[in-house]
Amino acid sequence: QGESSQKQQSLYERLGGLAPISVVVSDFIDALMPDAFLNANPAIDAARKRVPAPYLKYHVTAMVCQAAGGPCQYHGRGMKASHAHLNITEREWERMVTIFKEVLAKHRVPAKETQELLDIVRSTKADIVASQGGR
Numbered sequence: 001q002g003e004s005s006q007k008q009q010s011l012y013e014r015l016g017g018l019a020p021i022s023v024v025v026s027d028f029i030d031a032l033m034p035d036a037f038l039n040a041n042p043a044i045d046a047a048r049k050r051v052p053a054p055y056l057k058y059h060v061t062a063m064v065c066q067a068a069g070g071p072c073q074y075h076g077r078g079m080k081a082s083h084a085h086l087n088i089t090e091r092e093w094e095r096m097v098t099i100f101k102e103v104l105a106k107h108r109v110p111a112k113e114t115q116e117l118l119d120i121v122r123s124t125k126a127d128i129v130a131s132q133g134g135r
């Protein structure tokens with residue numbers, strides 16, 4: 001492959017593998033859980049008090065690792081099953097994306113890799129954001 005081998009590297013490899021991915025996910029969860037705007041939603045607030053952060057870090061790390069082409073397998077629940085009861089709104093989704101971008105910037109994730117990670121996150125949106133009828 002020669003000079004083109006750089007292009008062929010998976011997102012997982014370009015991010016530096018599981019260690020840096022796990023650090024970024026850990027910081028992301030640590031920034032998300034205490035966020036006042038998200039916790040103004042009582043369902044989110046109740047769930048984050050009930051569900052251990054290390055459990056979420058483990059599952060989200062495995063999911064990102066797998067989606068980035070790494071050697072992990074996600075064994076958690078589907079995104080609909082794990083978020084439907086949280087009644088997540090469009091604005092709460094936007095808040096999460098803002099926090100995610102801040103964490104990637106803090107870790108100096110390059111623009112291309114940031115875009116690819118945002119695409120992975122966006123691919124889950126339809127399953128995570130609740131239909132807007134009720135709220």
Ligand code: HEM
Nearest residue numbers: 044047048051059060063076077082088092093096121124
């Ligand atoms: C505003 C956006 C989001 C909020 C507020 C949120 C919050 C939460 C909360 C509170 C839980 C625990 C729910 C429970 O067990 O009762 C959870 C589970 C989970 N979330 Fe999210 N989440 C968001 C978006 C995402 C995204 C974008 C991803 C992945 C790309 C993700 C991946 C997961 C995973 C893997 C679990 C664990 C599933 C399992 O228990 O098997 N979440 N989330």
